[in-house]
Amino acid sequence: MEVSVHQQISDDYTELYRRLPLKLHLAYGIGHVLNDVCASMWFTYLLVFFHLVLNFSNWETGFLLLVGQVADALATPFVGYHSDQSDNFPFCRYGRRKVWHLIGTVCVLGAFPFIFAPCIGCTTSHKWAQMFYYSIFIIIFQFGWAAVQISHLSLIPELTPNEHDRTKLTAVRYCFTVISNVLVYVITWIILHLDNGESARIGPGDAPKFQHVVWTVLALGSLCSLVFHICIGEVDNGVSNNVRGSHLRTSVRDLLTNVTVYQVAFIYMTSRLFVNLTQVFIPLYLHETLNMAASSLALVPLTMFIGSFITSMFIEKINRCCGRKLTYTIGAVIGVAACIWVKFGSGIDYVNRYIYIVALLFGSGGSIILVSSLGVTTDLIGGKN
Template identity: 80%
Template sequence: MSLKIRLNLSGVIDRVKSAARKLKEMEANGQHQISDEYTEVYSRLPLWLHLAYGVGHVLNDVCASMWFTYLLVFFHLVLGFSNWETGFLLLVGQVADALATPFVGYHSDQSDNFAICRYGRRKVWHLLGTVCVLVSFPFIFAPCVGCTDSSKEAQMFYYSMFIIIFQFGWAAVQISHLSLIPELTPNEHDRTKLTAIRYCFTVISNLLVYIITWIVLHVDNGENSKIGPGDEAKFQHVVWSVLSLGVVCSLLFHALVKEADNGVSNDVRGSRVRTSVREWLTNARVYQVAFIYMSSRLFVNLTQVFVPLYLHETLDMTASALALVPLTMFIGSFVTSLFIEKMTRCCGRKVTYSVGAAVGIAACVWVKFGRDAGFVAYYVYVVAVLFGFGGSIVLVSSLGVTTDLIGEKTESGAFVYGIMSFTDKLANGVAVVIIQDLHGDASNVGYYRDVLTNVCGGAALLGAFAVTFLFIRTRARTISLNYERVPDYSSIN
């Protein structure tokens, strides 16, 4: 009898050891036990659903492209606002967005906000945000209606009202769209693919904006002209063109993506996990991930904001180049977005993010030393590709880190995305207004060169350090938890 008990105990011990080894291997590779359980009963999302989800953010993307790339150009060079005034208007928008994102995130997570929640609580906010964007954005890139002869202070108040409405709508679309990712699928690779496809459409949207802008400015202005006060109508043509594209894509998203019927049953997903606001705000890892996301966005957005001013003021390039160089930058982003998922699967998020940051920093350094005619004629486009390559990788990777933080806690996913976006928008707004305010010497044509080198390069470097620190701490915590969970049976014969 004792021999039989001993043999049974030995078999149990072997199974425990095998399970422990498997758990350690999975966690070392950044995998989660729950994901493997899902894959046994969960079928991957079809390609058409990935694409339908991806087009749901196109309206936001085309507006964001105009906002970050041409807002300062339009208000400073076309409408004649000062550097500080243009920076302040962008700050108003960023602060409004920063305040709106946690609000939208919190209320989007509540299941009883609307009587029409059967349509989908995320999609209801997406629809509301779409309407706000459409009724406000055309007035931003247009002369002040009925107040063109008013003081600059009155005009700034006029534009600020439309900017606040636009940014609230933009935040509602962004947060609801992001929070759909963990809702649509529990599978880690599908989530990464949805994020990559979402960014792929972001890049395509930016490409279309720059192509349309290049056509309008190149055809109407000529080869060697520069942007000036007579270009108000041209920006209106660009705005209405891209908004039409965004409306069509939003209609496709709402028609094809069914939040209430996403192919993932409650049996597969298991019980939903709700985490309180207080738990999230007292979780140190939230702030670590927020710092990574903020650094990534600073690099991408500030590059997008100041490259046109760098081209106009430092390199003295023509109006068409202010569309052609950003277009080249986003071609690099588009190519990169096609293989980010495979790169992440092969190398892991930390290595992938670090590669993107290194490429971005290299582009910033090249900007510092690129001054001759050859650089202006040819190499500036190579630098643009490097900016696109690095920005694409760090942004998608930071979104992946945020999705990993949410994990199975999809009931509060929108609030987490709201926290991330809050830090991003506030940091970007403050950075832009400070940079613009410090540019008081018009004769300092190298000012924006230094901004791209020091500020954007510094943001990429901080992001790389933050990702490395986060993964080191996560690995150490995983090892510690494994030793606490798994008893040592090695002494049992």
């Protein structure tokens, strides 16, 4: 009997540390594509659409962006807490993470198309009425986006306890993020370039073009979410319930008094801030400061995410060789170098050539620090501090 127990434990841990198959990595990675394409439109073109297409003022446009970020900040801990209460939520047999992913997907698909479209029935109303209209859909969208993001990220330590597999899942996740962004920018460039010409600039007449982009990327994201829900099974996934039961759930009080939590949160916050700010302000920087054509608002961000895509394919190996700290430092140095170049860059050569090198640096640096910070986060969730 004792031999049987030891054999069972040995089999459990052998199964526990088995490497995940490639098809599971890919199926997991596409589960965040809908969020990725929407985030690409949100961070890259929200200010452009509301300011240049809908003629909202600077502060009105910034206020709507702020509404979205505040809604995201409030929804994230709410979803994170309740997605972990598997005994208190109906339909938990479907998966405590996957059910929130499904709820978030429905919210995103239901609200996002209304954000990048003229106010239905209120285009001539006062701007305050229009801002209220858009704020409702922005809040619903941000709640859904947070639900998808948190549930998808929290699946990583449940799919595998292996540190290298978690890094690979994170890298694959970010790789699909980059691919999603590239597709958004390619579609946007095709629509703006073919319809507007080489030297045209963004204006109110471009509203239908943005709607075409939105519906195209939402169709792609919906298909990827469907594949994710079909292929990813949350229950067990080769991990024994006996082994799972050996890990005690951390209380909220212990979590909030853990210094490591705040260190990891600060690293992720600054990394996400760097990536988001480059996405948000690069289009306006190109349009307002460098006076570049409308097509460049897709071509330069596309170049940035090509750099991210190439870098993301090597991040796991870099992490394996250098460790997370050195890898993160390398990414931070690359990102700071790009910021310094933007600060002092000027002239025809800079606009025509060097801006694309800057975009590559932004993409590579952002890719490295974001994937590394996500790796640190999943290590913390998985209990490897």
